[in-house]
Amino acid sequence: MPDAVIITRPRAQAGALAQQVAALGREVVLLPLLEISPLPDQSELTAQLAQLARYAMVAFVSPNAIDAAFAHIAHWPRAVTLAVLGEGSRAALARHGLDDGNARIVSPRDPARSDSENLLQSLDLTALAGKEVLIVRGESGRELMADGLRAAGAIVTTVAAYRRRVPAMSPALRTQLAGLLEGENDWIITSSEALRGLRSLVGELGSPDAVVKMQQQHLIVPHARIAETAAALGLTRLTLCGSGDERLLAALQSRP
Structure with missing residues (x-):
């Protein structure tokens, strides 16, 4: 079983999904990749x-x-x-x-x-x-x-x-992101812009290993265009589930 579910939505939109994921018995980490x-x-x-x-x-x-x-x-x-x-x-x-x-x-x-x-x-x-x-x-x-x-x-x-905008790198974000890449997590990505921002932030960690570790993470994405963005960034471990929180949750539950 993967370590945690990383929810990357803007903070104001992440609460309801986080509660539903926690109800499945999964650890939830909020990592907003867009600031609104x-x-x-x-x-x-x-x-x-x-x-x-x-x-x-x-x-x-x-x-x-x-x-x-x-x-x-x-x-x-x-x-x-x-x-x-x-x-x-x-x-x-x-x-x-x-x-x-x-x-x-x-x-x-x-x-x-x-x-x-x-x-x-x-x-x-x-x-x-x-x-x-x-x-x-x-x-x-x-x-x-x-x-x-x-x-x-x-x-x-x-x-x-x-x-x-994508959040600027800070010491706290650097520590959080580096720590998340050490585990095997499920990342819920609901925006191509957020995904590109994540890849940029991982690059700012300054370690080639960080990029490799990101490419080993599992992404759950609701739209084909986000899946296409992921593939272009070398992120190929993904589940395309379709739009809506119900489909995101079903994708999580179907994980081995």
């Missing part, structure tokens, strides 16, 4: 959210985008479609009172490919031609969704709702 913070100037975000009813659809790129936006939303216009990338985002919407019973929510059909490409394939792009669409995202990110919607004739506005 509000924008210093939120005027553009609040301005866009004040006129939600003008949009045919609002797309949220992550649970972070949902949580940041709904801090400024009192009521969701029923006629406006919500587009999200996975079960984590659906759960975030549910925390804010929205589900399939009271809102039209669209997400990728394939839970193993909860990304922009498959969200675009799940949308009725013809119906969005000539309509206004808002994308709520972080300060930086891929343009694929916006480009795909524009190519279909939609009028797209993007707005930043938060900023994210």
Whole structure:
């Protein structure tokens, strides 16, 4: 049995999963690989959210985008479609009172490919031609969704709702990371950006052995794009489980 389960989500989103993993009898270690913070100037975000009813659809790129936006939303216009990338985002919407019973929510059909490409394939792009669409995202990110919607004739506005960054190396993080690499752990990785950040942090440890030890760890990832990032980084011991905490937990339980 592996030593521990390393949960690498932002700290604010890790609690519920950590409790469920602990209930399985596994040791849990929180290692947030992305730090999420509000924008210093939120005027553009609040301005866009004040006129939600003008949009045919609002797309949220992550649970972070949902949580940041709904801090400024009192009521969701029923006629406006919500587009999200996975079960984590659906759960975030549910925390804010929205589900399939009271809102039209669209997400990728394939839970193993909860990304922009498959969200675009799940949308009725013809119906969005000539309509206004808002994308709520972080300060930086891929343009694929916006480009795909524009190519279909939609009028797209993007707005930043938060900023994210990989934590800087500190003495405490150095000690924690080096210690984790000494064991055989299961690492839950839910973001390609977080995975690239992890690889960079391991490189900062300054030991070739650290990179080799990281490549020997077992990753559990919910999306095929994260699996592709892992393979590109030489991390080949992984389980692709599909989107949602239930699938992450099932993957853990299936480990020998």
